[in-house]
Amino acid sequence: MTLTLNEREIINELSPVYFPNELDIAKRLFLPIAQASDSFDCMSGYFSSHVLAELAGPLAILFKKPSSSGRFLISPCLSESDQKALLEAYSQGESIYEFLVDEEEINQDKFKNSTLEVMKFLIARKRLDIRIVLMKKGMMHAKIWNFNTPWGKVVIHGSGNATKSGLMTNFEQLVFSREWESDSSRAIVKAYEERFSSFWDGNREDAYTLRLNDRTVSDILKKVAASITDTQYQKLVEDLGKYMEDNPESTRLKIPSWLSYRDGDYRHQGEAVDAWLANSCRGTLEIATGGGKTLTSLVCASLGLKDQEAAILIIAVPTLPLIKQWADDVRNFSVEPLDTEGMGTQKLVQHLRKLIKEHEILPKHSVVIITHDNLKNENVQAILRKYKSKVMLIGDEAHNLGSASFVDDPPENIEFRLALSATPIRQYDPEGTEKLLKYFGDVVYQFPLEEAIGKCLVPFEYVAHKVFLNEEEATRWIELTEKINRLRWSDDTNTKKVVEQLQIRRRAISEAASQKITVFSKEVSKLSDRVHSLAFCTDKNPVQLDAVNLVLKDQGFIYHQITGIETSNKTLMKSLIDSYKIGNIDILTSKRVLDEGFNIPPIKTAFFLASSGTVRTWVQRLGRVLRKSEDTGKEKAVIHDFIVFPPGNSPDYGSLIGGELKRMQWFMNLALKNSSLNKAMTISDSLLSIKEKI
Structure with a gap:
């Protein structure tokens, strides 16, 4: 040279x-x-x-x-x-x-x-x-x-x-x-x-x-x-x-330039971010499903950690399929997350240990997406305690973290905490709710369904259908009610647990009422546009899902069920959702697995056969259906609800009438006030009449 x-x-x-x-x-x-x-x-x-x-x-x-x-x-x-x-x-x-x-x-x-x-x-x-x-x-x-x-x-x-x-x-x-x-x-x-x-x-x-x-x-x-x-x-x-x-590598979370979170229909996101930052980077955001909780939380993380040379963001989700959804959103913020889907606890701990060592040499922002179960694991918490820089936790669907296994011994070393939930209050569990809010911080911002509908969610028509318990179902309902009434006044802890199990079994009767299949078959046959439909079935009785699938098969629908089997196979799941979005599958049938987190905007017609008694489930399922869809130009959605009536006016049916009436009134209050509501109002009046008699 x-x-x-x-x-x-x-x-x-x-x-x-x-x-x-x-x-x-x-x-x-x-x-x-x-x-x-x-x-x-x-x-x-x-x-x-x-x-x-x-x-x-x-x-x-x-x-x-x-x-x-x-x-x-x-x-x-x-x-x-x-x-x-x-x-x-x-x-x-x-x-x-x-x-x-x-x-x-x-x-x-x-x-x-x-x-x-x-x-x-x-x-x-x-x-x-x-x-x-x-x-x-x-x-x-x-x-x-x-x-x-x-x-x-x-x-x-x-x-x-x-x-x-x-x-x-x-x-x-x-x-x-x-x-x-x-x-x-x-x-x-x-x-x-x-x-x-x-x-x-x-x-x-x-x-x-x-x-x-x-x-x-x-x-x-x-x-x-x-x-x-x-x-x-x-x-x-x-x-x-x-x-x-x-392709310069970004080592910090960065808000994407296309994200407008301070104006338009999503300006509530900016208000939520400001509220969380003002509360010392702690707190709970109560934002309606479909209101952009995921992006809001990542903006919080980007701004909260912007002065940190090194930081780890832990995102805890309730189910494995949600890991991929979150990973896609995180990539928009210029960081490639650690995707832990299918990763055992031992391997996760090894990855975290390696990540912490890398940060000692190469300070940067890293994002790790794990399940709630991973977050509760002591080995995972122990390795995070060794990290000397800032750790932030985003708890997705945080109400699920209110169980004793988490709130009785949460990771206190995590300084920045953000809980996301459309329904942070744990129904029938005030102690769990109190501990959850004590750890993450009180609700600092609310954007309920009432405000979201018409802005970032489409309005909906509420169509109610009357169904009756048959003789066998009515008999079992009364038998369980009598057992519950004999035990419910006991203060014994074990007896209370028995009562809870009996109440679940009783609720399963109304959720799986056989006449729902008959009415469903009649109503689904009337659909002029079959695509982008969804049927929520009970998870308390597998017979209902099988019966719904059989109805769809007999009527020539192209359908596919989504259960734990499907969601455990991410390749299959992606294929099903992609096919559904473009209209190659008419209707999805599901149990509980689609209640939380899944983002399938084209859904426009939903059949709620599983008449859950918890407000959280109503909110989550409604949020699945009301998301805006730019691809299909969806302007509204239609909700079909199946209202269970008893065969008589016995006081033993008091909880059934009260539960069905409460759910109807909740949906009717949010629904479009047009002629589609007439049938629901008539059914509601009938329930009120029975309630007065018993």
Whole structure:
């Protein structure tokens, strides 16, 4: 290589101090040094499978010349048990590839796969060598780049890691030293060179140095595509460099520019955000289903954590399918979340441990989406307690967290807390409600259904249908009522539990009343437009769902049920929902699994066969149906409710009449006041008449 005097002058004129986030560090520092160098040594106390992507920028610069070579001393982010496993595998000559690379993650990411292709080429050509350092105590935390130039050695050292974020994005400091400029600079370069050699050669008592043994190299070479040519390699390096320029990695939550949360039909979101921030980043948001709770909470997180260099946002959801829905929304805020769907507790803890170690070296915002059960797990809480920076918790459908298993021992180390629920008050559980609000904070903002309908939710027609208990159902109802009446006055805890079980069994009778199927069959046959319909069935009796499906089959509907079986298969679930949205499936039938969280805006006709007695269920199911749909231009929805009547006026039916009347009045109060309500008003008057007689 022929160098001009000008190139040496450029090296001599480089500043001794750099702050990477304030300038293009690759262009201003690494590029001129790489152009004048033929080899480098990098000692970095940070490495994980994520670093493959982050190293792409430096690789694209440093290995652009055919003659360049490099050596990396790296320290993986591993737990103590993983370190032991790595050492054992290495001592037996086994491959340690799995400890360095998350193969599943790479296979899903074309960019990271390309980066591995480049590394494969360099290792195969013996231009790149990597050795792993494991300290016997602590961690190798150095951040040093040594370069060989024709005039001597130069060193870049400081807080910037051998990663894209460490070198180009974070507020870090880098110091540049030339060994020929002074005795002190020469001493710095020599000290770093000696330390690198001592680790590289394995001459230290305080650390293990592991080479990439034959099996590891073999795995690296076979885990990627076939061998590439010199020309293909040059193209890959150029593409990686361009990718890094065009796709700067965001390390903080950022509100998307398209999100208008302070004006229009969704201006309540901005009001909710302000209320939560004003309450010291704690509190409960009571926002109607369909009112944009998810985006509101992520705006809260973005603003609440904006001054935090490092932070972990934990989002706890009630069911596994909601993890994917939340992940899609989180990506809009410039952070790729950790998707834990299908991940066991042990693996989750390992990921959290690795994440915390990464944050010690590379401060950033990370988002982890877990289930409520994961949040309650002591091992998960224990690892989060070890995190020294800010943790924020978003509890989705937080009313479900009011159970004793959570509120009796919640994670107090989490400072920022946000509960989301359309119905935060736990019906029949004032103690659980009190503890839940004490942990997350009181309700700081309300946007009820009454306000949401007509703004961010479409209005609805309420169509009621009268059904009767048959003789067998009526007899069982009276038998259970008599048992309940005999026991309900007891203060004994066990007896109270028995009463609760009897009440559930009694409620199941009305929810699964057989005449509902007859009326449903008649009403569903009248549909002039079959698509985008939904039938909610009881989860207390599987016979009802089977009967509904049989009716639809006999009438030639294209239908599919959504139960726990379907939701446990995310590929199947996505396929079903996509088909339903475009009209290839007429009607979905479901039990409880669609009550919370699912976002299927095209639904316009719903049959509520499962007449639950809890307000929360009414709110959740109504929210499923009233969401606006830009794709279909939905202007209103239709709710069909099945009102159960007793065969007589016995006082034993008092709870049945009271429950049905309460639900009807709730829906009628929210519904469109037009002729569609006439039938419901007539049925309501009939219930009132019976109530007066008993």
